[in-house]
Amino acid sequence: MHPQIRPRRRGLRTAVWSLVTTLVVAAALAGVVLWQHSYAMDEQRVSIRHGGHTLNAVLATPKDGRERHGLVVYVHGDGPVDATHDDGYKPLWEANAKAGYASLSWDKPGVAGAPGNWLGQSMDDRADEAAAAIAWARARPDIDGDRIGLWGASQAGWVLPKVAAKTPVSFVIAVSPAINWLRQGRYHLLAELRADGASASRTSAAIATSDTTRRLLERHATFEEYVQTMDGDADGMTADRWGFISKNYTADATQDLRALRGVPVLLALAGHDMNVDTADTERVYREVLDPGGALTAERYPDATHSFLKQSIERSDLKITFTALFMPRSLFADGFLDGQRQFLKDLGSGGVVRSR
Template identity: 55%
Template sequence: MARRKPRIRRRRLLGSLLALALLIGVAGGWVLYRNSYDLREQRVTITGGAQPLDGVLARPEGGDGPFGLVVFVHGDGPTDATHDTFYRPIWESLAEAGYASLSWNKPGVGGAPGDWLDQSMDDRADEAAAAIAWARSQPGIDPDRVGLWGASQAGWVLPKIAERAPGIRFVIAVSPAVNWLRQGRYNLLAELADDHAPQSRIDAELARRERVNEQLRKGATYEQARAAVGADLGDLTPARWRFVLRNHTADATADLAALKVPVLLVLGGRDRNVDIADTEAAYRRLLTAPGQLTVRSYPAATHGLARPEVEDGSLYGLLVAVTSPRSVFTDGYLDDQRHFVATTAPVGGRR
């Protein structure tokens, strides 16, 4: 019997390894399944604007169309066409309502030509208007059912696009700000509050911010601002300073007042980037046509409309993002957008 023990141990080890391999295979298959979407994605080159754009056109899985189209406008930062895959659950929800989605790498991202830091909000609106003109000529796209989706910084771009691309049917504005400088001040104070900063630190940070804003008001170059305020510029690079200098006067008030199409305003109650009370008040004051404005607020959601426990950078959040990406977003967020587009510009009819 003693001579059989090594063989028994080997069999047990082999069995354990096989079980582990099976578990890994099942887990891997589950992850692949949860990261697959009912979409047909096509890499496209969007022409007609200041420069070619590297984009993705995501159509519904079934049928030949013509499909309505939602054009995606990114927030701040070096964003690629899929927003690191996080757009795909939104695209899928819109596809269920019969809509394709169009998005593109920001200039300079993923090898695309140009540099997004060289753009003003007007430049971004012109870029999107040119992309819409291109998309309206694509097979399977209904040129009469085109809407806009934009997040955060896109709040300064969306109403400009609607003016420059006639026939836009609706706008979905996710966590938009109204005024650039007010938004920055709110964000600073929200972060200090999260840090439980004493009043002395708050006063010092507001004073530092005012010194930087004074340089913006003067139109100072990066070198002039660095010489004047030194460390107050923090980690701002020359390119980022030029971007802020170009855009710090952005205010959506006048453009919103001219907007005539239905708008879905989406807000997260735990937004630390944008003052949602200020945004909602402005949208309600400016968008007054009967039925024009629909507001959806999600008290537990963050700026990105994610669940807080997912967006906090924890291991749990990473696991959810990898294994169940649709669950990243707060409950109701995807369904409400699908319902809005399906009822605002339905297939075969006009509202």
């Protein structure tokens, strides 16, 4: 026998076992990913007619064998959001399902092939859309029309009370909702500047630019006038975005919130929110809703505006890893359980008290 044959065979066996080990580990990791992304609910694509258009929606229902369920209707925040928010809503839907509630959400107009353009909408348009979705849901035999409520984050703060003024809702879950468009914009600007360690001169320049933009909005300036005033530097602004801001910059939820008096409201506030002044939001909600005694305000110290844990949101690698292998762990501690418990208390007739 040639002296080199045995070592080569050993080397081949080593390579084969290394490959097998790699494949087993890869299969195990793939299994973990599939398991972690298998949620305790059923999902179906549905279509809702509204204003001559179709809302491309997802209805997620509990696997509890019941014929009828309450429903949580989702109202998105800002941006081109699809029905599942890139699957980010699914842990929340699962929490709803565990409490016996279905979830309904749809692609914003112009997103994921949906007709229309969400940047052409006012907050009233968005409220009309949600009211149409609720009317569609009430006509379904598997939905309990007396237990339909709203979930909304950030920009949805201007939409939620408008929906409640158009159609009865049983509850509202408001996640770091905004109150006043201009105040929120200024808060966000200053928070970002502080986080960047901006100098006094840079801060002054940014505030001056913001003030100029406000004056342009107040006199209903065109996008072309905006660009000209900014010396040709649109800084990411588009004509559609300028039109959207022009439609909505006067938004203020303070008066509209009166439509939620007496409605159980869970107000979730993030401890590290750079987009919304949560102290201002809580103050206004308490002033308007506390007399009805149906407000529950919960603060989540480790949450960012998106309600991810701050330690995770700071790292793209951590976000990717956690989203793949532990998607429910993306969210701030207690957020999913708090939402589930709020809904369970409603379903069991529990009293929601102001705190």
